Amino acid sequence: MPVPPLTVLSLASALAYALLAYAHRSLSPVATRWALGCVWLLHLLTLVLMLFAEPARFGFAPALSVTVWLVLTVYAIESRLFPQMRARWTLAGLGTVAVLLAMSFPGQHYPELRSAWLPLHWALGIASYGLIGAAVIHAWLMQRAEKAMRQGHMPETAMPLLTLERLTFRFVGAGFVLLTATLVAGGWFSEVLNERWVWNHKTAFSVLAWLTVGILLLGRWRLGWRGRTAIRTLYLGAGFLLLGYAGSRFVLEVILHRA
Structure with missing residues (x-):
């Protein structure tokens, strides 16, 4: 075969x-x-x-x-x-x-597909996953560089911390914009298909991710959040986002064996 x-x-x-x-x-x-x-x-x-x-x-x-x-x-x-x-x-x-x-x-x-525009909702959601994921990778690199600097092992060719921090928040901001568009598109599709907005696990975790990332950006803008506070908030928001679709679908497909 x-x-x-x-x-x-x-x-x-x-x-x-x-x-x-x-x-x-x-x-x-x-x-x-x-x-x-x-x-x-x-x-x-x-x-x-x-x-x-x-x-x-x-x-x-x-x-x-x-x-x-x-x-x-x-x-x-x-x-x-x-x-x-x-x-x-x-x-x-x-x-x-x-x-x-x-x-x-x-x-x-x-x-x-119930709507020809449904793939747009998926594409926006996956793109927000990718940008927040890129922000998480940059935050991890920033943590590693900060640890090496404190231990005196920072190589001269290493990427500057401020550059890593700036890139991290650029990806966070772009990811927040796309996540906002994803939630708006989801609500719009519900209206188009004459369905009610369903507060299931996917919706709840996605909204929690949106709120957490929004608070991170607000804290950065108004309070100058950086370092451990900013990174931990980013990790929390990324965790909520991961649970929003991938986590919920994992439970349905693998554990509960439901479509």
Whole structure:
């Protein structure tokens, strides 16, 4: 029996991510960029086959896979502008897990969409996932750099803390805008489909994420929040956002076995 192309691409992407995570220290900067580009392309091809399959399928694992690919895209662009950034092994490890999860849990079938505009709601939500995810990666890099500086191990070629902080909040702001658009689109689709706004787990966690990220940006603007306070608030908001769709769908698909 022939192996489906999606399975082949998924295994190839996961293996490429794992090899990059394992060998990143021994690769030269040029070889690393080429390897990162190849893995990025393999993952993109996997996503194209997965998202445009017939019938359409989507769930928590494909959402995580798209999110990791978006974060990798941001990192690939930024690493050219800021060669000091070092998060390849972390992203490669996340990529391996995300691709294997999407292969194992492809999600729910959607033979017919209730609205032709529904994919826009999904796209906005996934894009907000990706931007908040990029902010979390930058916050983690900022924490690591701050710890190295306090211990006196900060290399001269390391990325400046203020630059990392500025990039973090740029991604937080962009993610907040898209998350706001996602919630507005969700309410609009409810009106178009003549449905009531349902306060389920997904809606509650998404609103909590929106409030938390909004408070973070307000605290940054009015009170100058930075350091541990800002990072912990960002992690909390990202946790709520993760639970909003991926967490809720994981419980339904894997634990409760419901569509």
